[in-house]
Amino acid sequence: MSKRNSQRSQTAGAETFDVQVKGFLEMLPTMGYTPSTRHGKRWLVMRFVRWAQGVGFEVADLDEVCASTFLVSRGGEPRKMERATLQQFVDYLRTIGVVPPRTASEPSAAEVMLLRYSEHLRNDRGLCDRSVEVYTPLVRSFLEAQQLPEDLPSLDASAVRAYLVDRSRNRSGSFVKLLAASLRSFLRFLFFDGVTDIDLSKAVPPIRQWRLANVPSFLTPEEIEQVLAATDRSTKSGCRAYAMLLLLARLGLRPGEVATLGLDDLRWDVGEIVVRGKGRLNVPLPLLDDVGEALELYLLEVRGKSSSRRVFLRLCAPHVGLSGPTAVCLVARQALQRAGVMPAGRVGAHIFRHSLATRMLGHGAALGEIAQVLRHRTIETTQLYAKVDFESLSGVALPWPSTEVHQ
DSSP: OOOOHHHHHHHHHHHHHHHHHHHHHHHGGGOOHHHHHHHHHHHHHHHHHHHHHHHTTTGGGSHHHHHHHHHHTSSSSSOOHHHHHHHHHHHHHTTTTTSSSOOOOOOOOOHHHHHHHIIIIIIOOOOOOOHHHHHHHHHHHHHHHHHTTTTGGGOOOOHHHHHHHHTTTTTOOHHHHHHHHHHHHHHHHHHHOOOOOOOOOGGSOOOOOOOEEEEEEOOOOOOHHHHHTTTTTTTTTHHHHHHHHHHHHHHOHHHHHHHHHHHGGTTTTTTTTEEEGGOOOOEEEEOOOOHHHHHHHHIIIIOOOOOOBBBBBOSSSOOOBSSSSSHHHHHHHHHHHHOOOSSSOOOOHHHHHHHHHEEEETTOHHHHHHHHHOOSSSHHHHHGGGGGOOOHHHTTTOOOOOOOOOO
């Protein structure tokens, strides 16, 4: 190749790199990044592609390995932001077809088994994605500890009980109960799927935890208003938090239901909001005036444009849907702390749901009506709130035995 042709090839290659970088940078404003953040990403990506050109890489070579090599070549410990930016750039190149997709490695036997179990939960048991996400990590740990399915012949009742006892040390009753439920579900699946000859789910002992032992924490109507009043709606975070809190307090939504609420679930024309709850149940609820006004203000003034169809987005770029119920619980706890209203014990977003049920009970609502509003599948779940009706309970309470000894 002549010197002139070589220079033309290098120029064409540089132009190709520049075109891809330009397209990536044009995408960043749509994701909500500020000018200063975009400047930092541009600076890093430009140095990455110039380094790749100098080494002799083509655009199609810009994958995760190439990005890691570049970061290591700079010396020092790469920052989390740098890794995230280059991964974002590689993902963009992969999306537009410039970089080949990742070669999918052959899944292990354990991964195949876990995938079949997840599909069983969704398709056969009808569990929602959130429930599957709760069960699968616990089952994955069990597979790794028991080295399944390779050591399947050694799995017996004693091994199951030993694992449960070992993982239950220094853990809360709620965790142990969840662990037992996940093991029981997975072992029952193995039997139904023909993997095991006997149903080992019976080897998991019942975990004693009294459902009605404690009185649920709740807030008075005055405390609810205090929390709402302490939320500064003039800020972006406060406007978003206020809309979330009203959904929790007025409609009794679960934190996961708030996080997954979609734009299509808001039926403004008929004044309804569709709640996609547990068990894949879609229940329409009335869109109350104050809830609708708070949502309207957030959507028009704060949310901004996004490709996500979720109602509530992250405040920091990229502006995508919330990570899950934990984000809503964090907003609720911060609101309670800001208002100086923090009941004793473990308090989260569910306290607003408990408070709604308690308020309805105080106004004479029957347990069946409360169950319908809270979308409980069984009345037994709602019976917990009967314990907070202290006035009615006092009428059926027996007198305390006298300490006097009767002759």
